[in-house]
Amino acid sequence: MAKVFQIIFILSTLVKLINAKRASNLTVRPTELAIVVGNNDSFSLQSKVPLSEPVTINLYSTHPGIATVEDEALLNDTTKVFVEIQSFEVGRTDIVMNTSSWEIGSLDSTFLRVSVIHSDVLSVLIIVVGWIYFVAWSVSFYPQVILNFQRKSVVGLNFDFLAYNLTGFIAYGIFNIGMFWIPHIQDQYEEKHPRGVNPVLINDVCFTLHAVFITAVTIIQCIIYERGKQKVSTVCKGLLIVAWLFALITLLITAFSHERLITWLDYVYYFSYIKLGVTLIKYVPQALMNYKRKSTDGWSIGNVLLDFTGGSLSLVQMFLLAYNNDDWNSIFGDPTKFGLGFFSILFDVLFILQHYVWYRGNTPKLENKERYSEIGSDEPLLNGSSGAYYASVE
Structure with a gap:
């Protein structure tokens, strides 16, 4: 027995020496x-x-x-x-x-x-632009919250959009927290990308946590304020159930296979894919709702303008970085990141056109009730400040 302990001691000493030699x-x-x-x-x-x-x-x-x-x-x-x-x-x-x-x-x-x-001045400008779009995106949540509070109503704000947003930010938060705070995941990333730089910074974590919080506040407003017959659609519920079932099943596989099938690094990256998928579809329900109501009443244009500012400046920063480093692959070599930013801006432009051009000053009227019933909408119909009217669709 003493010899066994001796062998174990020698082996452990050798392992320590090898690790010491390998450490820089x-x-x-x-x-x-x-x-x-x-x-x-x-x-x-x-x-x-x-x-x-x-x-x-x-x-x-x-x-x-x-x-x-x-x-x-x-x-x-x-x-x-x-x-x-x-x-x-x-x-x-x-x-x-x-x-x-x-x-x-x-x-x-x-x-x-x-x-x-190319230039130190451009480097400073890139940092300034980065902080401006970070602030614009962070503040963009508040106009809708303020509008809801002033109206004591969330009529006109699409619930599917909120549901997608909450799932997207929670998923993105799990990815950011895993990459920024969990040493085991950081070690796996370093092993996979020995000369790479962790893509997640502290401002990414703070932005995501803030986004989850303020989205939750907006959802609470939907519970306590006038909402008419608005509700989360069956399609939205189905897609979110699929997303979270996928997250749960891969979690069990990762945990019970002891990372032989899926590593924790791969697992947190799955959440970034969920976020990407959500970003592709989250604006569609609100745009369709505005189209059916022929109005943007209840949907804050301030949110859209700030989101457009943030998205545009993020693309500007990408181009400035690419030029300053002669690294155009950073844009066109990552079509997902560029495409999603561009896709969000396109929807912002659509919302701006809906608000200022196509449905400018429109408020859903009581006399439009019949038309709303025909297109299958159960959205509330507002008649100025006189109260809320609803198209009854059974």
């Missing part, structure tokens, strides 16, 4: 660098542990035509060493490293991402 003891600062084309810049290397002797770090640029770096750097103890980078052409390259020193360990996952750009 080199600090690279910064880990990302933007340089205006034709300029030079530098980054630092520093050992995390005292060195018994000087160590040579070999450096390579994956795209030397974009930027080059000194061939090697010599580390002495924990002293910080600066390495110069020279840029030649707009684009992106990675500075990768290796060493034979066992004290430094493996540098397989240690690298510096370099972006050679």
